[in-house]
């Protein structure tokens with residue numbers, strides 16, 4: 001974001017946002033330093049910080065070291081003034097966090113979720129989980145909004161979940177339903193995209209401008225951040241890398257095609273590959289497990305690979321190869337600074353990581369492959385809810401009127 005001159009409402013909002021983001025990033029910063037890093041005049045910095053202090057959004061926090069000049073007052077985000085709710089709804093779990101404006105998690109509530117329940121029961125469960133992270137009315141008064149990450153296709157502006165195969169939702173006005181029940185402003189976005197936003201703000205992304213988060217779990221998708229902003233596409237369907245065909249005559253995908261990345265490298269795909277090898281007569285420690293009637297999971301195949309089981313190793317290397325193919329496509333298309341690998345399958349990094357890196361090295365454009373750093377997510381399953389919280393924090397910093405403030 002660049003500083004703007006003039007006194008219009010818009011330029012004021014942009015400069016306010018610029019100042020708040022810098023204060024957040026620096027934790028504590030003087031007005032002089034703010035003018036330097038934003039490129040704004042000291043007068044503008046002084047006016048805007050004056051307003052923010054009056055509103056209670058920022059506070060003074062000590063002074064700079066007095067060595068080498070007059071000590072200066074440091075400004076910081078007032079973490080006590082406002083709270084934010086971030087929610088991620090997954091096929092098997094709802095995670096809600098309550099954060100302050102710095103994105104520090106103050107409370108986290110995890111609840112098992114069953115997408116086979118009727119929609120009204122699902123909604124009640126979601127509301128109960130959010131309410132469980134609001135201990136009392138004093139806290140409730142501080143909450144400025146609720147960000148919610150939902151899998152599938154959405155119209156985020158009107159707040160409608162258009163189609164979520166994993167949840168069984170169709171044309172569900174989820175924003176309005178939650179807003180009416182909670183009495184708080186609600187904003188929704190796709191959970192894969194919010195995971196990428198979480199990585200940008202709090203994870204490996206560290207405020208980088210061009211970041212991609214490749215999510216590989218039950219589903220596969222990419223959250224794409226270009227020049228600091230989430231890229232949506234014309235129908236909010238950008239990033240569907242899971243349905244790019246990577247294997248001719250590969251496995252059948254839920255979308256009806258064969259050989260999609262999701263059909264070759266997702267959690268359920270890992271199980272399918274392993275079963276096929278075992279059924280073909282290959283020796284594997286996993287066979288006993290199946291014979292005992294235990295349910296085979298991607299995690300168990302990964303554990304078998306860690307222990308050197310030949311079927312486990314072969315499957316995880318195959319999955320790593322396809323994920324590497326997907327990443328090389330993303331790298332060639334978007335030339336990101338950073339590519340974060342998240343979702344449940346990213347826990348297999350110790351086994352899949354070397355194969356992924358080797359595949360990217362051989363497939364992506366040489367210069368680009370070296371420029372893009374590929375890392376496993378540090379946030380784990382907190383990336384989604386933290387991204388949902390940062391959706392609200394970004395609005396508060398850039399255009400608080402949409403939150404009714």
Ligand SMILES: [Zn+2]
Nearest residue numbers: 243253255260
């Ligand atoms: Zn597909």
